[in-house]
Amino acid sequence: MTRTFVLLSHAVTSPSFLLRDLPGSGRRMDVVCRGVQAALFLSHGVREDAVFLAVLHGPPRTPATLRFEGAALRKVHPDERVLAIFVQKALEALEGAERRARAPGAIPADDAAPSAWVGSTPGVSARRLGLAAALDELGGPVVCLREGGEDVRGSDLPEGGVYVFGDYLDPEPAWEAELASRRALAVSVGPRSLFASHAMVLVHNELDRRARARAGRG
Amino acid sequence: MTRTFVLLSHAVTSPSFLLRDLPGSGRRMDVVCRGVQAALFLSHGVREDAVFLAVLHGPPRTPATLRFEGAALRKVHPDERVLAIFVQKALEALEGAERRARAPGAIPADDAAPSAWVGSTPGVSARRLGLAAALDELGGPVVCLREGGEDVRGSDLPEGGVYVFGDYLDPEPAWEAELASRRALAVSVGPRSLFASHAMVLVHNELDRRARARAGRG
Numbered sequence: 001m002t003r004t005f006v007l008l009s010h011a012v013t014s015p016s017f018l019l020r021d022l023p024g025s026g027r028r029m030d031v032v033c034r035g036v037q038a039a040l041f042l043s044h045g046v047r048e049d050a051v052f053l054a055v056l057h058g059p060p061r062t063p064a065t066l067r068f069e070g071a072a073l074r075k076v077h078p079d080e081r082v083l084a085i086f087v088q089k090a091l092e093a094l095e096g097a098e099r100r101a102r103a104p105g106a107i108p109a110d111d112a113a114p115s116a117w118v119g120s121t122p123g124v125s126a127r128r129l130g131l132a133a134a135l136d137e138l139g140g141p142v143v144c145l146r147e148g149g150e151d152v153r154g155s156d157l158p159e160g161g162v163y164v165f166g167d168y169l170d171p172e173p174a175w176e177a178e179l180a181s182r183r184a185l186a187v188s189v190g191p192r193s194l195f196a197s198h199a200m201v202l203v204h205n206e207l208d209r210r211a212r213a214r215a216g217r218g
Numbered sequence: 219m220t221r222t223f224v225l226l227s228h229a230v231t232s233p234s235f236l237l238r239d240l241p242g243s244g245r246r247m248d249v250v251c252r253g254v255q256a257a258l259f260l261s262h263g264v265r266e267d268a269v270f271l272a273v274l275h276g277p278p279r280t281p282a283t284l285r286f287e288g289a290a291l292r293k294v295h296p297d298e299r300v301l302a303i304f305v306q307k308a309l310e311a312l313e314g315a316e317r318r319a320r321a322p323g324a325i326p327a328d329d330a331a332p333s334a335w336v337g338s339t340p341g342v343s344a345r346r347l348g349l350a351a352a353l354d355e356l357g358g359p360v361v362c363l364r365e366g367g368e369d370v371r372g373s374d375l376p377e378g379g380v381y382v383f384g385d386y387l388d389p390e391p392a393w394e395a396e397l398a399s400r401r402a403l404a405v406s407v408g409p410r411s412l413f414a415s416h417a418m419v420l421v422h423n424e425l426d427r428r429a430r431a432r433a434g435r436g
Binding site for chain 1: 237238240241248256259260261262295296297298299300386407408409410411412413416419420422423426427429430
């Protein structure tokens with residue numbers, strides 16, 4: 001089953017952030033890069049059964065959602081700078097598709113937003129999707145990581161779940177309402193308040209252990 | 219009790235690596251930076267009870283050991299580039315102390331290596347220590363992270379333990395011999411082969427859970 005991790009991020013939606021200042025110019029784009037890394041990378045390879053989405057809420061044009069698919073990634077190195085370059089390429093491709101949609105003679109689309117994912121490099125794409133539309137498309141049961149949620153170790157985690165993580169700021173009210181309306185299961189990874197990327201590592205580990213236990217019984 | 223995490227790294231021992239190419243020019247200095255981040259950072263703060271050491275085995279002059287103390291860190295941001303700048307400052311300070319020790323009129327020290335930690339920025343220091351000397355100085359019981367080790371969740375983890383993690387390459391034979399001579403407990407974090415930084419997150423979580431359980435009983 002595919003594991004999908006969604007990061008709710010306040011990072012910028014333009015590719016013009018600086019690679020030498022991901023936290024400032026990218027409004028914590030470093031958090032997004034570490035999310036890609038925690039969600040998709042193993043020691044000497046990639047999690048081919050994992051998909052990572054980042055719903056970006058920052059300026060200049062919110063929302064934009066990035067998608068990284070483990071099974072399709074090529075030549076991506078796990079360091080933040082290289083991952084940030086892939087983010088830039090994805091946001092550039094999205095802006096380019098929108099410029100073409102607005103060009104004279106183009107068939108006008110609703111608000112000139114491409115109606116499909118715009119691919120940039122293998123396994124990486126972007127689209128003007130907010131959280132609600134992204135969850136609609138993903139379709140699986142939603143689990144959100146939350147301090148005070150039930151302990152992930154004892155939790156009845158669904159197969160093929162969509163795991164939603166926040167960044168360093170409080171979640172947007174619209175995100176909270178969307179998760180509430182879907183009756184998302186709230187789980188906690190432990191006693192301390194952790195980075196989203198660290199929470200992703202802990203969720204993967206719990207699911208890895210359960211997969212091993214199932215395989216042992218099978 | 220202090221938690222000490224030691225990364226056995228093949229990264230360079232010179233400060234002249236490039237911030238825009240940590241994996242290549244730094245021989246995976248990005249792994250070291252992510253180690254600092256996983257060992258010491260919480261969502262909105264620092265783990266004041268944690269210390270991180272990286273034993274660097276790369277050129278031009280091995281070994282060098284970096285030390286980051288959570289309780290003393292100031293103005294350190296968790297992104298890789300900023301952490302790499304702190305690594306550079308630490309290695310520059312070490313080289314500077316060695317130049318001064320070799321200067322005419324200086325009291326000659328054994329091989330011109332400073333006999334104490336050379337501080338650079340608050341909470342960060344460096345020294346010409348290899349693994350054996352670093353473990354001698356740390357003094358606590360040693361636990362090494364190893365695929366095939368006993369499961370960390372059921373393991374009898376010592377209070378005040380020194381946890382040793384490898385990087386992306388096989389450990390040096392001298393490191394293996396040193397850990398064997400100390401009868402280090404070998405533990406595993408789960409079924410998949412993970413980055414050192416991800417294994418650190420999992421060890422912290424296990425120790426956080428035990429600390430909470432003890433506090434609940436106390």
